[in-house]
Amino acid sequence: xxxxxxxxSTELTTGSSGQRLSAEDVRYAATLTHLSxxxxxxxxxxxxxxxxxxxxxxxQQVDTTGVEPxxxxxxxxxxxxxxxxxxxxxxxxxxxxxxxxxxxxxxVLPVLGR
Amino acid sequence: xxxxxxxKTAHEARELIRSGNVSSVELTQSVLDRIEQIDxxxxxxxTVTGGKALERAASVDAAxxxxxxxxxLAGVPVMVKDNMSTAGTLTTAGSQILKxxxxxxxxxxxxxxxxxxxxxxxxxxxxxxxxxxxxxNSSFPPTRNxxxxxxxxxxxSGGPAAAVAAGEAFISLGSDTGGSIRQPASLCxxxxxxxxYGLVSRFGLLAFASSLDQIGPFSRDVTDAANTLSVIAxxxxxxxxxxLDSGGVDYAADLNGDLSGVKLGVPKEYLVDGIEPGVRAxxxxxxxxxxxxGASLEETSLxxxxxxxxxxxxxxxxxxxxxxxxxxxxxxxxxxxxxxxAWEVMDMTxxxxxxxxxxxxxxxxxxALSAGYYDAYYKKAQQVRTxxxxxxxGAFEKFDxxxxxxxxxxxxxxxxxxxxxxxxxxxxxxxxPVNIAGLPGISVPGGFSDGLPVGLQVIGPQFGEQTIFNVxxxxxxxxxxxxxxxSI
Numbered sequence: 301x302x303x304x305x306x307x308x309s310t311e312l313t314t315g316s317s318g319q320r321l322s323a324e325d326v327r328y329a330a331t332l333t334h335l336s337x338x339x340x341x342x343x344x345x346x347x348x349x350x351x352x353x354x355x356x357x358x359x360q361q362v363d364t365t366g367v368e369p370x371x372x373x374x375x376x377x378x379x380x381x382x383x384x385x386x387x388x389x390x391x392x393x394x395x396x397x398x399x400x401x402x403x404x405x406x407x408v409l410p411v412l413g414r
Numbered sequence: 415x416x417x418x419x420x421x422k423t424a425h426e427a428r429e430l431i432r433s434g435n436v437s438s439v440e441l442t443q444s445v446l447d448r449i450e451q452i453d454x455x456x457x458x459x460x461t462v463t464g465g466k467a468l469e470r471a472a473s474v475d476a477a478x479x480x481x482x483x484x485x486x487l488a489g490v491p492v493m494v495k496d497n498m499s500t501a502g503t504l505t506t507a508g509s510q511i512l513k514x515x516x517x518x519x520x521x522x523x524x525x526x527x528x529x530x531x532x533x534x535x536x537x538x539x540x541x542x543x544x545x546x547x548x549x550x551n552s553s554f555p556p557t558r559n560x561x562x563x564x565x566x567x568x569x570x571s572g573g574p575a576a577a578v579a580a581g582e583a584f585i586s587l588g589s590d591t592g593g594s595i596r597q598p599a600s601l602c603x604x605x606x607x608x609x610x611y612g613l614v615s616r617f618g619l620l621a622f623a624s625s626l627d628q629i630g631p632f633s634r635d636v637t638d639a640a641n642t643l644s645v646i647a648x649x650x651x652x653x654x655x656x657x658l659d660s661g662g663v664d665y666a667a668d669l670n671g672d673l674s675g676v677k678l679g680v681p682k683e684y685l686v687d688g689i690e691p692g693v694r695a696x697x698x699x700x701x702x703x704x705x706x707x708g709a710s711l712e713e714t715s716l717x718x719x720x721x722x723x724x725x726x727x728x729x730x731x732x733x734x735x736x737x738x739x740x741x742x743x744x745x746x747x748x749x750x751x752x753x754x755x756a757w758e759v760m761d762m763t764x765x766x767x768x769x770x771x772x773x774x775x776x777x778x779x780x781x782a783l784s785a786g787y788y789d790a791y792y793k794k795a796q797q798v799r800t801x802x803x804x805x806x807x808g809a810f811e812k813f814d815x816x817x818x819x820x821x822x823x824x825x826x827x828x829x830x831x832x833x834x835x836x837x838x839x840x841x842x843x844x845x846x847p848v849n850i851a852g853l854p855g856i857s858v859p860g861g862f863s864d865g866l867p868v869g870l871q872v873i874g875p876q877f878g879e880q881t882i883f884n885v886x887x888x889x890x891x892x893x894x895x896x897x898x899x900x901s902i
Binding site for chain 1: 519766835876
């Protein structure tokens with residue numbers, strides 16, 4: 301596991317100026333989501349997403365004290381099927397799109413040893 | 415002349431097959447000819463499966479002749495958006511990360527189309543992973559609007575909308591996370607319908623935002639949309655959010671032109687800042703038409719409408735950042751060749767394979783979900799989502815359906831919003847609240863402004879599909895907008 305840096309210390313501000321993203325914030329989110337970004341991408345995202353975060357400040361106008369969050373829009377609960385074996389993909393079908401395979405396995409580069 | 419049939423509705427085409435005037439093979443060939451003729455200008459299709467389609471049409475013709483196959487889509491050429499898995503046929507989601515991905519299984523909706531005898535002629539262009547409002551985020555050449563090819567078709571289901579408008583398919587399927595069916599339907603002058611969350615199984619749909627995504631049809635009239643929904647709706651144990659009491663409904667059976675006693679709400683917040691005068695004029699004209707059909711209309715207020723866009727752009731990227739974690743370079747899709755270890759494979763595969771908007775939303779979602787910000791963004795958005803649902807529920811105690819514009823503008827010029835993220839996001843301001851609350855919504859042709867189509871949106875309560883089909887069918891009978899076709 302590569303080192304994951306701790307979150308930048310930026311405090312969330314809720315004033316009219318809204319939240320400004322720093323380059324460190326963008327790089328932190330990129331680490332969490334395993335996304336390599338060029339310096340140019342970091343800079344353009346910092347600027348564009350700061351505008352979007354400013355826009356999110358509109359939600360602070362809404363009083364949500366005591367309001368339950370909605371995770372799914374309908375009252376339908378997750379429906380579990382019976383836990384019984386059924387036909388599924390064959391091994392060759394499941395591996396057909398893997399970039400690298402060896403015998404009946406997906407082959408990956410070393411995980412350790414960085 | 416077979417080529418004269420390509421702009422008919424699917425039910426008209428089905429009648430021609432039934433009466434022996436045309437075969438499914440001939441109809442399919444005329445659609446393939448049309449694609450060959452115009453798709454170089456439109457880019458509606460990422461993949462055309464002509465050979466498979468003709469073979470399939472021949473077997474469907476035989477099944478129809480022997481009486482083994484009937485129903486509204488038997489023999490009808492259709493297109494599906496390229497984020498729905500098709501066994502043995504390339505499925506890209508408009509992304510370079512999946513440019514060579516051939517799924518080993520069919521999505522639920524593909525199975526349903528095949529069982530109904532529909533002929534799938536190819537896969538429709540889209541904004542990458544359905545993230546966009548103009549099709550300009552596709553990593554393939556972007557779809558253009560058949561009414562004016564300097565303009566966008568809308569998005570993210572731009573290909574499916576443009577194809578139905580231009581005669582490159584009779585029906586298509588799109589997906590709608592924040593308006594991705596209704597907004598392009600509006601901009602391309604066709605019918606586009608997003609069902610209630612849970613009515614259509616998403617098994618085999620490449621996930622974007624799982625609490626919002628829903629599959630639905632594009633068509634040239636309301637009857638075709640109703641027939642197509644009847645084919646694809648129904649419980650599927652492979653989607654845990656699939657509604658148990660759905661399916662088996664013939665939505666087209668009792669459509670009629672009478673709206674006596676129907677109560678329609680007109681929410682004033684949907685006449686947003688920036689709505690074009692021509693769109694507003696067409697909308698107000700449509701309200702008069704509905705009143706003339708016997709409906710009672712009353713202005714109402716949904717004050718939280720303004721908050722829905724912010725709620726959406728927190729929840730959708732958050733869910734996307736988790737859903738798109740599966741593209742790691744190991745199991746399928748692009749894999750970076752320059753990485754030195756497994757972690758780098760993940761980071762670099764994703765850096766190389768995803769386009770700019772997808773990366774932005776992954777970062778935005780990862781940020782909103784990260785420790786310290788979760789409560790301020792994600793949880794807050796989910797709480798406001800509850801209030802938006804309650805606001806709609808209150809409106810539906812009083813009204814059978816709500817009537818709004820679909821998009822504040824007609825189709826815009828390609829490139830005109832690509833540098834302004836918020837302007838692009840505002841394209842969906844009238845459609846997003848519907849997904850937030852899991853409601854059904856439909857956009858139908860509702861007039862023109864400067865020669866470009868304007869859409870009329872009708873929103874129903876959860877599982878109120880029949881109501882919104884009835885309202886829009888009556889409107890369609892009283893207007894001729896759906897009979898206009900682009901001259902491409």
